[in-house]
Amino acid sequence: MSVSQPVPRAPAMQPWVSGTFRPLFSVSAILALLAGAWLISYAAGGSRTAAPHGFYLAIVLAALLLGAPGGALTGLAAGLLSGPLLPLNVATGESQLAANWLLRAFFFVLIGVMLGLLVTAMRRNYEAALEARFDHELRLATESAVPTTSYHQWQVRELLEQQRFTPVFQPIYALDDGRLLAVEALTRFTTEPPEAPDVWFRRADDLGMGRDLEVAVILAAVRVADTEGLPEDVALSLNCSPGTLADPRLLHLVRTSRRPVVFEITEHVLVEDYHELDRAMALLREHGARFAVDDAGAGFASLRHIVRLAPEIIKLDMSLTQNLRHDPIRRKLADCLIRFARETGSELVAEGIEHHADLVTWRDLGAHGAQGYHLARPGPLPVDAHSRIIVAETVVAARGPAGLA
Numbered sequence: 571m572s573v574s575q576p577v578p579r580a581p582a583m584q585p586w587v588s589g590t591f592r593p594l595f596s597v598s599a600i601l602a603l604l605a606g607a608w609l610i611s612y613a614a615g616g617s618r619t620a621a622p623h624g625f626y627l628a629i630v631l632a633a634l635l636l637g638a639p640g641g642a643l644t645g646l647a648a649g650l651l652s653g654p655l656l657p658l659n660v661a662t663g664e665s666q667l668a669a670n671w672l673l674r675a676f677f678f679v680l681i682g683v684m685l686g687l688l689v690t691a692m693r694r695n696y697e698a699a700l701e702a703r704f705d706h707e708l709r710l711a712t713e714s715a716v717p718t719t720s721y722h723q724w725q726v727r728e729l730l731e732q733q734r735f736t737p738v739f740q741p742i743y744a745l746d747d748g749r750l751l752a753v754e755a756l757t758r759f760t761t762e763p764p765e766a767p768d769v770w771f772r773r774a775d776d777l778g779m780g781r782d783l784e785v786a787v788i789l790a791a792v793r794v795a796d797t798e799g800l801p802e803d804v805a806l807s808l809n810c811s812p813g814t815l816a817d818p819r820l821l822h823l824v825r826t827s828r829r830p831v832v833f834e835i836t837e838h839v840l841v842e843d844y845h846e847l848d849r850a851m852a853l854l855r856e857h858g859a860r861f862a863v864d865d866a867g868a869g870f871a872s873l874r875h876i877v878r879l880a881p882e883i884i885k886l887d888m889s890l891t892q893n894l895r896h897d898p899i900r901r902k903l904a905d906c907l908i909r910f911a912r913e914t915g916s917e918l919v920a921e922g923i924e925h926h927a928d929l930v931t932w933r934d935l936g937a938h939g940a941q942g943y944h945l946a947r948p949g950p951l952p953v954d955a956h957s958r959i960i961v962a963e964t965v966v967a968a969r970g971p972a973g974l975a
Contacts, residue, residue, distance in 0.1 A: 599631060603627050603631060604651060606624070607621075607624035607627065607651070607652075611656055612656060616657045617652055618659055625648035625678060629644050633685035637686045638690065640682075641682025646675065649679065652675075653666060653674065734759060737790050739795075739951055740754050740941060741954070742939045743945055743956070744960075745939060746964070753805075754809070771783060785814065788810065791806065792823060796829075798951035800952065800953075806829055807832040807862065808832065810833045815850040816846065816849070820833075830858070832882075835879065860881075862883035862885050863884055864921075866885060882916060884907070884918050885921050885941075886907065889922075892922055894932075895927060912936075923941065923942030924944050926944060929945070933960075933963070945959060
């Protein structure tokens with residue numbers, strides 16, 4: 571798709587029912603309901619009975635099909651049919667008082683108009699939401715196909731030259747005692763207008779500068795960790811795509827680092843050549859690097875991917891870690907993953923822990939560590955050496971029911 575081509579818009583939605591019922595059929599159905607309501611009211615003995623309430627069926631249908639004007643006209647017709655054209659008492663022929671049937675007609679029209687306006691508003695909201703979703707899906711589907719421009723090239727080059735990004739760090743805490751195990755380095759880009767990190771990485775990758783940008787943010791995170799007081803025994807966890815692991819700059823980083831380094835390989839990225847990845851990982855491991863499969867369970871290869879890479883750490887995606895106690899199937903899967911991690915000597919970290927109940931669940935299951943907003947949000951260094959939340963929960967669990975009495 572060319573950049574100059576207009577993006578197609580979502581087709582305008584017709585009234586949600588009129589797409590099924592043609593106007594002539596709609597009017598016929600409304601007239602049939604009006605006639606049926608009049609006949610039933612007449613047979614029931616006149617307007618003094620509850621039968622005239624049947625006219626509401628025609629009014630509701632008209633409001634749904636034709637909106638406020640249709641509801642108003644049908645309400646007016648229902649008022650006339652149930653008023654001067656329908657005796658108060660069929661047996662005696664007594665007519666209704668004008669005030670009575672006019673009041674009824676007023677409410678018929680009012681209900682028709684209000685319901686019609688409500689249906690129109692709901693339809694417009696639905697159309698707006700549908701169009702927004704259409705535009706979003708279209709943008710996602712075509713974004714990578716849109717050719718990058720010289721302006722994008724300049725943007726990415728300036729981003730690299732001016733270091734327009736800032737590392738932030740989110741701690742990973744041990745679930746048994748709350749001690750700090752590692753910090754994951756994340757990136758915030760300081761550009762105008764602001765754009766999400768994945769946009770910049772994808773754009774740089776399209777321009778052939780993806781590896782340079784990845785390495786640049788990794789080196790920036792290492793510099794900050796070394797100067798902002800992160801203890802040398804605390805691991806620094808760095809996100810890295812499979813193709814970037816073979817970059818010699820990362821090997822130099824591992825060789826010269828004073829602290830443990832963990833490379834997180836996201837499961838969202840398809841591994842095209844496992845043999846090349848194996849060689850890169852083996853070389854980095856020789857110099858002390860460890861590896862984690864990030865977002866496990868959310869991407870391409872799932873368990874096969876984990877078995878193939880044999881990572882030291884398995885980081886479970888939030889789609890697997892949240893609300894586990896309400897889902898027995900995912901709870902069983904969690905038990906299997908815990909057992910798998912133990913038998914393979916891997917550490918299992920639950921990501922996306924945003925509620926205390928999930929923290930307690932994964933602690934009870936035997937996960938090694940946890941990470942998420944409930945414990946700490948990404949931010950600058952330093953971070954707490956212990957999680958107060960986990961420490962407090964550990965004390966409560968150690969006391970048991972007797973200690974709480």
